[in-house]
Amino acid sequence: DIVMTQSPDSLAVSLGERATINCKSSQSVFYSSNNKNYLVWYQQKPGQPPKLLVYWASTRESGVPDRFSGSGSGTDFTLTISSLQAEDVAVYYCQQYFSTPLTFGGGTKVEIK
Amino acid sequence: EVQLVESGGGLVQPGGSLRLSCAASGFSFSNYWMHWFRQRPGKGLLWVSRIKNDGSIVTYADSVKGRFTISRDNAKNTLYLQMNSLRAEDTAVYYCARLFWGDYFEATWGQGTLVTVSS
Numbered sequence: 001d002i003v004m005t006q007s008p009d010s011l012a013v014s015l016g017e018r019a020t021i022n023c024k025s026s027q028s029v030f031y032s033s034n035n036k037n038y039l040v041w042y043q044q045k046p047g048q049p050p051k052l053l054v055y056w057a058s059t060r061e062s063g064v065p066d067r068f069s070g071s072g073s074g075t076d077f078t079l080t081i082s083s084l085q086a087e088d089v090a091v092y093y094c095q096q097y098f099s100t101p102l103t104f105g106g107g108t109k110v111e112i113k
Numbered sequence: 114e115v116q117l118v119e120s121g122g123g124l125v126q127p128g129g130s131l132r133l134s135c136a137a138s139g140f141s142f143s144n145y146w147m148h149w150f151r152q153r154p155g156k157g158l159l160w161v162s163r164i165k166n167d168g169s170i171v172t173y174a175d176s177v178k179g180r181f182t183i184s185r186d187n188a189k190n191t192l193y194l195q196m197n198s199l200r201a202e203d204t205a206v207y208y209c210a211r212l213f214w215g216d217y218f219e220a221t222w223g224q225g226t227l228v229t230v231s232s
Contacts, residue, residue, distance in 0.1 A: 040218065042158075049208055049225055050158065055218035093158055097214060100172050102148070102160040 002026050002096050006105030012113040019081040021108045023094035028074045031098065038098035041070055041079045043090045044107075050093060054079065086112065115139040115221050117209050122226030129199050129230070135192040135209030135223055143167070143187040148212055149194050151205035152225075161207070162194065177203075199230045 003026040013019045029038045037057035042050035052061045054070035057077055067082045081088055089112060094105040121133040135147070149161040162173045162183040171183050182195040192209050206225040213219040 038214070040220070042220075044158075049210075049222035050220075052218070052220040055214070055220075059218070061218075095158070097212070100160075100163070101174050102163075102212075104158045104160075107157045 001101055002029065002099060002103050004094055004096055004103050004105040006092075006094060006108050008108060009106065010109040010111065012111045013081075013084045014113045015086065016083050017113075019084050019088070019110055021079045021092050021094075021110075023072075023077040023079070023105050025075045025077075025096055029096045029098035030074050037073050037077070038096055039070075039072075039077055040095050040097065041068075042093045042095065043088075044093065045090045053092075081110070084110070084112070115211070117211065117221060117223035119207065119209055119223045119226040122207065122228045124229045124231065125199055126232050127200060127230055130195070130197045131199065131228060133194040133196065133207055133209075133226060133228070135194075137190045137192065137211070140211070142185075142190040145211050145213060147185060147192045148210045149183060149192075150208045150210060150222075151203075151228075152208070153202075153205045159205075164192070196228070199228075201230050204228060204230045 005024045007022045039057040041054040043053050044050045053064050053068050058070045069080050071078050091107045091109050093107050116138045118136045125131050148163045151161050152158050164171045164183045180198045184193045206227050208225045209223045211221040
């Protein structure tokens with residue numbers, strides 16, 4: 001199984017400041033035949049299902065504000081919120097879909113400082 | 114509008130059984146692999162099982178293998194999860210989801226249904 005490790009577990013950021021979340025996979029999720037990283041980022045608010053933010057590690061889902069961006073390749077990935085807004089308070093998860101079982105990072109709780 | 118609606122959750126005693134349903138609408142259900150995920154209270158997300166669009170391939174997480182059975186009825190646009198020999202650690206919100214990846218990625222999740230295993 002591919003183990004996904006997120007850091008930090010939580011972070012508090014001032015409104016308008018940058019938030020950076022890291023995700024590391026125990027093996028590469030890059031598929032060379034199509035040059036894609038099989039990694040997504042989700043946002044989850046209390047009582048709601050996960051909401052897709054980024055797929056293929058760096059492609060923003062339609063309708064997601066451009067302050068959210070994903071980067072990285074192979075085993076190391078980052079989700080960046082460039083200017084934190086109040087509505088971004090949530091838990092963020094990375095997930096790999098390179099192989100079954102699909103696996104998630106433990107989540108990063110983002111709060112306002 | 115693509116929609117997934119889970120039902121069937123509730124309180125069950127340890128060792129008991131429960132069947133979850135997920136009603137799909139707004140898309141061609143028979144064309145998609147479908148998944149079940151779960152989330153224990155206050156914890157992270159865990160993939161449980163998946164089934165191919167025609168039902169010919171099913172896969173399970175080790176933690177539920179031999180106890181849970183995923184199935185689907187494409188005529189009824191419904192996904193199921195039969196859960197047997199339930200344990201306290203199976204207590205969670207269960208989500209069904211449509212995940213598709215090809216040239217693009219699609220993720221549609223239901224709102225979830227709570228399963229509580231307790232005496």
